[in-house]
Amino acid sequence: MLRYVIRRMLLLIPTLFFVALIVFALAHAAPGSPFDKNENRPLPQATIDRLNRLYGIDKPIHEQFVLYLGNAIRFDFGSSLVKDRTVAEIIGQEFPISAQLGVQALLLALAVSLPLGVISALKQNTGVDYASLLFATIGTTIPSFVLGIVAIYVFALNLRLVPIVGWGTPKHMILPTIILALPAMAYLTRITRASMLEVIRQDYVRTARSKGLSEQVVIVTHALKNAMIPVATIVGPATAGLITGAFFIETIFSVPGMGRDFVRSINSRDYPLIMGVYLLYAFLIAVANLTVDIVYGFLDPRIRMAK
């Protein structure tokens, strides 16, 4: 097992290398420059040249890439081209905020979706099941930016339960946590339900029942554990997505997290920041997938043996 984990960790290096290569190439392939964004106010060419030289983006692209990698290996991710701060500072400050919000949302999503999914499966085609279907459909189809704005108008402006401005207190976090959790919650409910339905029809569940085990033991230790495999597959990458921040949620709730950087850095052609946020995202996805693979082994020993 340990050897497997180490091997997978080592595989991270080429993975991140190729991600870096692709992101770097795409970012630089997009037309435009970080210093020439305003159609109404063209900068003198001499000014653009000077800034390009100063930030080293006048060099051939492969040279820039090698330079970037060399620095990145020493954990120097450079300075933002548009902000007066380094990439490490920006991410170091924003990521914990997004991560906290993401973890809260994930826990909430799991706490609701797993029981709801299991109950729906056990009470298939009953009122509970239909209610959960309705909830899941709403959760997946209405975009978070709509729910977010509606939530602000209802809970902050009309009911005055939470403030709109500011960040940091639990009151500020309630709405964004719930809205961020909703789509994941809805989706996981459906997956849990489907997976559970399949498992409870399996022979070994019937065997367990025929042995005279109580329904509770059958469901929790025999069925649920196996039903968790597809759920784990999805929760892994979803975690990476949730903790790196969500553009719309952060914009609407004025969350000072890093989700907005994924879009802003591209719009402003801020190459070092683009690299920083996407490499972090890739790294987290890879780690999440690795974690999922390890968890499989605990959920189903057959998977561990196969490796």
Place this chain on the structure above:
Amino acid sequence: MTPRDKAPWSLLTVFVALALVIGACQAQPSGGPTATQAADQPDPNGELVTNLGSEPDTIDPHKASFVGEISVIMSVFEGLMTLDPKTLKPVPGVAAKDPEVSSDAKTWKFTLRDGVKYSDGNPVTAKDFERGFLRTCDPKTAGEYSFVLYVIVGCEKWNNMDVKKATPAELDAAKKAVGIKVPDDKTIQFDLTEPAAYFGSIAYMWVGMPVQASSLEKGGDKWTEPATYIGNGPFKLTEWKHNEKMVFERNDGYWRGAAKLKKWTRVMINEGAVAFAAYRNNELDVFGAGAEDLRTVEADNELKGQLKDVPGSCTFYIGFNTRKAPFDDVNSRLAMAKAFDRDAFIKDVQKIGAPANGGFIPPGFPGYDKDDPAQKFDAAGAKAALAKSKYSGKPEMQNIKFTYSSNARTKTRVEWLQQQWKANVGVDVVPDPVDSTAYTQLVKKPETLPLMFILGWCADFPDQQNWLTTVFHSTSLSRTGWKNDTFDKTVKAADQETNKEKRDAQYLEASKLLSSEAPSAWLYYNAGKTLMKPWVKGVTTTAIDAALGQFRMYEIYVTKKG
């Protein structure tokens, strides 16, 4: 300076409407102060909360160029000159009196006021101003706005040096060659490359803000954090939570006397609909309304009473490529310029803004020509001009491509114009949307300049030079390729004229010539609509405000909110 675009999606506004419907079913917030005895008295502990929008990329005065950035700088620093909020003419700020200008207008000497201090108590010296101006010219300062100071001898040369190739000795020599002299702690003198009668207006700008050596030494790259971001203006920055808020407190040692506000918090809400909700929730004291908010405001008597018009600092215009047929003929240009109803444009399309029924320079600015008739909407006049054009009835005058930066709002503008031209002068225009980055590149080079396009210009400093010379002189930006010797000569003469009346008259003449030659058709002057809570008082707005009441910031106060 450059205004920031709003959030990049507009679908959201549709859903805001939905939210408003839901909101309307609920009880309205009972905002507004209850009457107190001291209704008009400043609250000595008053706090103002406004929205800065997105986080400023930089608040370094020698690098900044965007409105949000400048609004922070102007709260914390004060330059040699400031502007009179009524006329927008430069008046002494830290300078004790108007500058002494040599007879050839190439040497400008400023004497500093006694007793001006930074918020940490240190005196402001001429050396600090020199340090500030030099930082803007320094090629190592990654500033985008340095070109404003190229009028100072040696600034452009030093600024464009390659810091990696030039030797330290060469760089040092270039720095020494910059025409700024500081004979003593109270005097600073500038040598200019040309007689620049507008230099007094430049001296108000952020690019020339003073900075202490100790701030830069202690703070290094991070000197713009509160500990070392020490200025001489009405407020000091006491807290900066990145992407969340900036907190300013009054600078008790401000030379004009401490500001009436104790605290000014600027939060960073990117989404207009959310900021509007925060305003209605009394969490913001001021809110810049968007066109999409107006219906809600109009429907609510309380909000309606809080709405104020604020003038803007930009003019948007339709540019013609004057090098190409059919727009190399002035009559073709005039036909287009006269053929759309600017009042209807504001009413039907723009909603917030003012019709550009005058010249290029917008209202509120020196040089605004209210009664410029040259491009006035006149369908008959437009047809007459078209008849005079050598392309009248020719294929060049049909299916003219109108290139614009593709987004929903500009699309509406362009389609409205297309209809007007068809209806009023019978010219077919073909809208040609391109992606914004491509558009920026297209309109930049003469070879790729589209036949027709939309651009805008926002003032850097309030002087006719910054409008007429900078945008339309044939050797400066000259976006349309238009060249007119009389215009060039007139604006250059005015740039150098030290007699104020004579200078204004020359610019007015040039402005009228520009409108009648119509290298561009003026479309609208931007403007804003601001909601302000009744407890916010003493705000004097101007057309060039980056921050609320920028030039009388220390007079703003709030009464008890009740």
